[in-house]
Amino acid sequence: MNNRINRLQHVARAICTILVFQVFGLAAQSIWEGGDPANGQSLFNANCAACHKITDEILVGPGLAGIKDRWPSGDEMLVKWIQSPQEAAETGDKYIKSIVERYVGTYGWMTGQAVSEAEISDILAYVTSPPVNGGGDTASSNNCPTIDDATPEESDSSNAMWFLILLVLFTVIALSAAGVKRSLTDVIAEKAGEDLLPDTGYLARLGGWAWNNLVMVSLIGVFFVLYGVVVGYSALMDIGLYTDYSPDQPIAFNHSIHVCENEIDCKYCHNSAYDSKHAGIPSANVCMNCHKAIKKGSRTGTEEIEKIYAAIGFDSSTGTYLDGDGNNGKVLPQDSYNGEPIKWNKVHNLPDHVFFSHQQHVTVGGLQCQNCHGDVSTYSVGRIAPVEEINTLIDAYPGIIQLSKPTLTMGWCLECHNKAEIDLASSGYYEEMHDRLMNSERGNEELRRYIEDEKITVRELGGWECSKCHY
Ligand code: HEC
Ligand code: HEC
Ligand code: HEC
Ligand code: HEC
Ligand code: HEC
Numbered sequence: 159m160n161n162r163i164n165r166l167q168h169v170a171r172a173i174c175t176i177l178v179f180q181v182f183g184l185a186a187q188s189i190w191e192g193g194d195p196a197n198g199q200s201l202f203n204a205n206c207a208a209c210h211k212i213t214d215e216i217l218v219g220p221g222l223a224g225i226k227d228r229w230p231s232g233d234e235m236l237v238k239w240i241q242s243p244q245e246a247a248e249t250g251d252k253y254i255k256s257i258v259e260r261y262v263g264t265y266g267w268m269t270g271q272a273v274s275e276a277e278i279s280d281i282l283a284y285v286t287s288p289p290v291n292g293g294g295d296t297a298s299s300n301n302c303p304t305i306d307d308a309t310p311e312e313s314d315s316s317n318a319m320w321f322l323i324l325l326v327l328f329t330v331i332a333l334s335a336a337g338v339k340r341s342l343t344d345v346i347a348e349k350a351g352e353d354l355l356p357d358t359g360y361l362a363r364l365g366g367w368a369w370n371n372l373v374m375v376s377l378i379g380v381f382f383v384l385y386g387v388v389v390g391y392s393a394l395m396d397i398g399l400y401t402d403y404s405p406d407q408p409i410a411f412n413h414s415i416h417v418c419e420n421e422i423d424c425k426y427c428h429n430s431a432y433d434s435k436h437a438g439i440p441s442a443n444v445c446m447n448c449h450k451a452i453k454k455g456s457r458t459g460t461e462e463i464e465k466i467y468a469a470i471g472f473d474s475s476t477g478t479y480l481d482g483d484g485n486n487g488k489v490l491p492q493d494s495y496n497g498e499p500i501k502w503n504k505v506h507n508l509p510d511h512v513f514f515s516h517q518q519h520v521t522v523g524g525l526q527c528q529n530c531h532g533d534v535s536t537y538s539v540g541r542i543a544p545v546e547e548i549n550t551l552i553d554a555y556p557g558i559i560q561l562s563k564p565t566l567t568m569g570w571c572l573e574c575h576n577k578a579e580i581d582l583a584s585s586g587y588y589e590e591m592h593d594r595l596m597n598s599e600r601g602n603e604e605l606r607r608y609i610e611d612e613k614i615t616v617r618e619l620g621g622w623e624c625s626k627c628h629y
């Protein structure tokens with residue numbers, strides 16, 4: 159009897175163990191299976207591409223091709239490694255010890271990545287079976303055309319130039335013609351034995367001529383005044399004072415290298431564009447997420463990257479922060495090091511009397527950065543894109559609203575607000591308003607007319623009211 163119970167217990171325990179293994183097995187499998195490679199691709203680009211390729215080439219860390227077959231330490235450990243490499247290393251895992259020995263000396267520690275287990279599964283799905291065409295590894299300097307400095311400005315200012323040149327030419331011709339005429343008259347007069355004309359100066363003669371041709375002179379005068387008014391007016395309303403402005407920067411930061419070649423998302427560095435008024439420039443701490451390990455650029459060597467270290471107080475030869483304790487690899491704010499913070503020069507800068515919010519445009523309005531900033535992934539220096547250039551991006555970025563007024567002028571804001579339609583279905587707020595207006599007897603007649611064609615522009619919702627943009 160006892161024997162039997164014992165045996166039953168054994169069997170039960172065995173079944174339990176098998177079950178437990180099975181469950182663990184499933185859980186472990188799920189990290190390699192069922193991930194979404196498309197989502198994985200963008201996660202990879204945002205979080206890993208700066209240091210890893212999906213081929214077997216070493217970038218900063220080892221290429222991740224074949225990682226599935228290579229990784230012997232189980233899935234839990236892989237997740238732990240990606241989220242917090244140093245903690246994973248502390249477990250004493252043998253394989254991890256071997257990669258630490260191989261890479262950390264040269265490349266520094268991999269930084270812990272803020273990705274969840276499900277996201278890691280997506281990333282692994284992408285890494286193990288990347289889309290055949292395009293994606294992760296197409297990035298190469300050849301595919302990344304760059305716009306270097308400001309292209310020379312033409313049009314408006316060159317018109318004025320031509321006008322001046324013509325004016326000078328005309329004056330010279332007129333004066334020399336007058337001189338020739340005078341010499342001829344002198345010659346004729348001399349032949350006829352008459353008295354020569356009195357030798358008056360140009361100015362006196364010009365005055366005399368003007369007095370005799372009052373109508374002509376007034377016409378010319380009116381023309382100049384009108385010309386001045388037109389030029390002055392368009393200068394105020396239209397002329398892109400900012401267009402193509404690109405100030406020098408303290409560090410040769412290059413969007414093309416980061417965004418195009420290394421496929422780092424705008425969000426990584428300008429996260430606040432999505433949830434606040436300002437897009438903001440990343441602090442040196444953000445640079446250090448990658449540049450703690452990437453100490454050398456292929457174009458500028460260590461020169462430019464060292465400037466980040468100088469700002470934040472990092473000794474690249476020892477890989478420690480100058481506050482002394484090394485902080486176990488964590489980037490601390492510059493509290494104990496009195497380096498000069500990096501002083502980026504603002505490129506886009508609206509006057510203080512204008513209110514502009516990124517969140518309103520990017521998150522609520524659903525606009526792409528390129529609609530206002532052009533193809534930043536091609537820039538080597540921060541600049542203000544001319545509107546004509548932005549209009550040509552329509553193929554690469556469908557949905558870009560085509561505008562004609564110079565970027566950042568008031569005319570530009572107004573033109574877009576007149577063109578940009580609001581998707582009524584995009585938010586419950588608009589839907590509710592729509593229903594209220596269409597169904598209420600007393601609904602505002604004018605608004606109802608706007609709404610009848612199911613198209614509402616920003617202007618119709620008040621986007622042309624002075625107070626929306628001016629304090
Ligand atoms: C700042 C650079 C950096 C980033 C970003 C980074 N890694 Fe790493 N990774 C490394 C380095 C360097 C190593 C080699 C070990 C070391 O030196 O810490 C490594 C090692 C690895 C390994 C082990 C490779 C092997 O051959 O076994 C895996 C897996 C890995 N990283 C995955 C990821 C994933 C997934 C991401 C993105 C979520 C990521 N890493 C982001 C630098 C980085
Ligand atoms: C690796 C970090 C990083 C990434 C990724 C990045 N930027 Fe930047 N961005 C910067 C830095 C640093 C500056 C300041 C230096 C400069 O103006 O070039 C800057 C400047 C800018 C400016 C000009 C700011 C000003 O002063 O008016 C714009 C616009 C901009 N970025 C847009 C973008 C867009 C759009 C993307 C994505 C396509 C992007 N950035 C991706 C770091 C980044
Ligand atoms: C997500 C990772 C990442 C972040 C964040 C990042 N960089 Fe980089 N950076 C890279 C990579 C990758 C390279 C390319 C290295 C190479 O040339 O092979 C690079 C190269 C550079 C270079 C050298 C360019 C060259 O080729 O000589 C400079 C300078 C630089 N970055 C500055 C910055 C600054 C300043 C910041 C912060 C505003 C920053 N980076 C943030 C990944 C990053
Ligand atoms: C509707 C047009 C528009 C869109 C869309 C837009 N921006 Fe801007 N951006 C501006 C204007 C205007 C400024 C100047 C703001 C100021 O001076 O107050 C600016 C300034 C900036 C700056 C300089 C820092 C700052 O906050 O003033 C950065 C960086 C930037 N934008 C990045 C982005 C990124 C990244 C996106 C996409 C996520 C984006 N912008 C989308 C119009 C736009
Ligand atoms: C590329 C198109 C575009 C440009 C350029 C643009 N806007 Fe807008 N703007 C929008 C859209 C779309 C919305 C509506 C977002 C929403 O609420 O759905 C909006 C909304 C606004 C609002 C809120 C209006 C309201 O009724 O509450 C303000 C304020 C504003 N924009 C200011 C500006 C300023 C200032 C500029 C110029 C520096 C500018 N915008 C340039 C497209 C644009």
Ligand code: HEC
Nearest residue numbers: 394395509512566567568571572575621622623624626627
């Ligand atoms: C959609 C946003 C927006 C609206 C609505 C708007 N403005 Fe402006 N306004 C701007 C911007 C942006 C500038 C700065 C242009 C520049 O610096 O070239 C500006 C500049 C000005 C200036 C300074 C002159 C100049 O060119 O710098 C005056 C005056 C002005 N606005 C008056 C008005 C009046 C009056 C209204 C209402 C009829 C109005 N604005 C509505 C965005 C707006």
